[in-house]
Amino acid sequence: MTQGAPVTRWDTDFDVLSPEYVADPFRIWDELRPTCPVAHTDRRGSTWLPTRYQDVVDLAHDIDHFSSTQISVIPFNGERPDEPILAYGIPPISADPPLHTWTRRLLLPWFSHRRVEGYEAMTRALCAELIDGFVSEGRADAAHDYAQQIPVRVIAGILGVPSSLSDTFTGWVRDLLEFADDPVRRARGANGLVGFFVDEVGKRKTEPGDDLLSDLLHSQSDDGQPVDERVVLGVAALVLIAGVDTTWSAIGSSLWHLATHTEDRDRLVHDPAAMPMAIEELLRAYSPVTMARVVTEDVDFVGCPMRAGDKVLLNFPGANRDPEVFEDADRVVLDRELNRHVAFGSGIHRCAGSNLARMELRVALEEWLHRIPEFSLADGAEVTWAGGQIRGPRQLPVVFR
Amino acid sequence: MRIRVDPEKCQGHARCYGLAPDLFDVDDYGLASVVGDGTVPAELEDRARLAIANCPEYAVEEIEA
Numbered sequence: 001m002t003q004g005a006p007v008t009r010w011d012t013d014f015d016v017l018s019p020e021y022v023a024d025p026f027r028i029w030d031e032l033r034p035t036c037p038v039a040h041t042d043r044r045g046s047t048w049l050p051t052r053y054q055d056v057v058d059l060a061h062d063i064d065h066f067s068s069t070q071i072s073v074i075p076f077n078g079e080r081p082d083e084p085i086l087a088y089g090i091p092p093i094s095a096d097p098p099l100h101t102w103t104r105r106l107l108l109p110w111f112s113h114r115r116v117e118g119y120e121a122m123t124r125a126l127c128a129e130l131i132d133g134f135v136s137e138g139r140a141d142a143a144h145d146y147a148q149q150i151p152v153r154v155i156a157g158i159l160g161v162p163s164s165l166s167d168t169f170t171g172w173v174r175d176l177l178e179f180a181d182d183p184v185r186r187a188r189g190a191n192g193l194v195g196f197f198v199d200e201v202g203k204r205k206t207e208p209g210d211d212l213l214s215d216l217l218h219s220q221s222d223d224g225q226p227v228d229e230r231v232v233l234g235v236a237a238l239v240l241i242a243g244v245d246t247t248w249s250a251i252g253s254s255l256w257h258l259a260t261h262t263e264d265r266d267r268l269v270h271d272p273a274a275m276p277m278a279i280e281e282l283l284r285a286y287s288p289v290t291m292a293r294v295v296t297e298d299v300d301f302v303g304c305p306m307r308a309g310d311k312v313l314l315n316f317p318g319a320n321r322d323p324e325v326f327e328d329a330d331r332v333v334l335d336r337e338l339n340r341h342v343a344f345g346s347g348i349h350r351c352a353g354s355n356l357a358r359m360e361l362r363v364a365l366e367e368w369l370h371r372i373p374e375f376s377l378a379d380g381a382e383v384t385w386a387g388g389q390i391r392g393p394r395q396l397p398v399v400f401r
Numbered sequence: 402m403r404i405r406v407d408p409e410k411c412q413g414h415a416r417c418y419g420l421a422p423d424l425f426d427v428d429d430y431g432l433a434s435v436v437g438d439g440t441v442p443a444e445l446e447d448r449a450r451l452a453i454a455n456c457p458e459y460a461v462e463e464i465e466a
Contacts, residue, residue, distance in 0.1 A: 057457075105430060108413070108429065108430045108431055109429040109430065112427070112428075112429040112430070112431070113415065113418065113427050114429065276419060276420075280416070280419075280455075337451060337454065338454050338455070339455055340454070340455055340456065340457045341457065342457050344414060346412070346457055346458070347412060347458075348412065350412040350413055350414055350431075354413075354414065354415065355415060355431075358419075
């Protein structure tokens with residue numbers, strides 16, 4: 001049961017970073033649901049993995065027993081970097097009420113429907129510009145050259161930080177989320193991100209701009225006092241971390257699906273009105289995000305003896321493939337009418353950026369299909385996937401006419 | 402047909418607004434509400450049923466007309 005050892009039992013010794021799980025977690029969840037719906041492992045500490053929809057939703061709603069103060073799917077390996085500057089974590093995602101409640105209220109208006117409509121033209125122009133860069137080549141890496149480039153630039157614009165640094169931001173976020181098992185990379189990502197925002201916050205103290213970072217810095221907390229600078233840093237770090245890998249993964253997975261399912265691709269090319277429901281179905285089938293919770297006190301959950309300090313993975317991607325809730329759950333049905341998916345979570349931590357993510361995914365697919373209606377995986381293409389906290393393609397070579 | 406949004410259950414997924422923008426509104430904090438008194442025009446009943454069936458929090462419900 002050592003970390004990194006091959007998995008022989010998924011019910012008692014699963015590993016979300018194993019190559020099998022990263023490549024095809026769907027088969028593993030399908031095997032677990034009828035036999036051992038909440039799996040367990042002692043790799044990286046005692047951790048539980050629910051695979052049924054209702055269990056995941058119940059866990060997400062029980063904030064008394066399952067705290068958000070440890071949300072990393074991959075816990076810190078080795079010494080925890082000393083980050084007193086992030087004493088409040090990255091709220092609201094890493095907080096329970098009351099910190100969660102008032103920091104979330106600061107953030108939500110920036111991602112409201114109304115605001116997000118205002119970001120759409122910029123997103124569309126960005127997508128068009130990216131496509132201009134490779135359309136005449138007849139081939140592209142749809143993950144690296146397109147999907148990866150979109151959300152990071154949009155979120156940089158909202159935060160008010162230079163989009164010219166987007167490759168740097170992407171590097172830090174990947175260090176934190178995808179390479180979290182490597183303490184050196186994880187520390188590099190954390191230090192890079194925190195150091196950057198310390199400087200940016202410093203600049204805005206004297207010269208506030210019309211951006212989220214300035215707004216946070218000049219807001220009040222629930223006790224009417226100016227927001228603690230460490231909270232501002234945490235929220236800013238969260239916006240960047242949560243706004244990059246996640247949506248990029250959703251765009252990449254959707255393009256992978258369309259590159260490998262000609263009939264769905266043609267349907268969306270010829271029937272743009274089908275797009276909104278198709279977006280929800282792609283989000284269901286390829287939900288990128290798994291979160292974690294920490295057990296606050298010993299509790300029996302559907303027969304599992306969970307101990308205080310255990311981790312529980314909020315397996316939203318697995319919940320969304322539960323055949324008890326979704327007919328033909330492993331098949332993408334673009335006009336699926338009954339689709340109560342939880343790709344954006346469930347309960348009080350519903351993804352604060354869900355309106356933005358949905359718009360980015362829709363616009364990215366619309367622009368791609370408008371310019372590149374016929375495309376498929378390149379011959380002998382090696383598609384690689386990231387897994388763990390965020391699942392999505394990292395290399396997706398496609399060809400088109 | 403008449404519908405409502407339970408504000409205690411709504412978490413701002415905005416699925417109802419996406420499916421039936423003529424029937425719902427969503428505020429700056431994500432909280433959804435019905436337009437008017439929640440009475441659904443006959444031609445929008447299908448959309449209202451979709452909104453009920455797709456809310457991840459079971460916050461949209463049909464009420465006595």
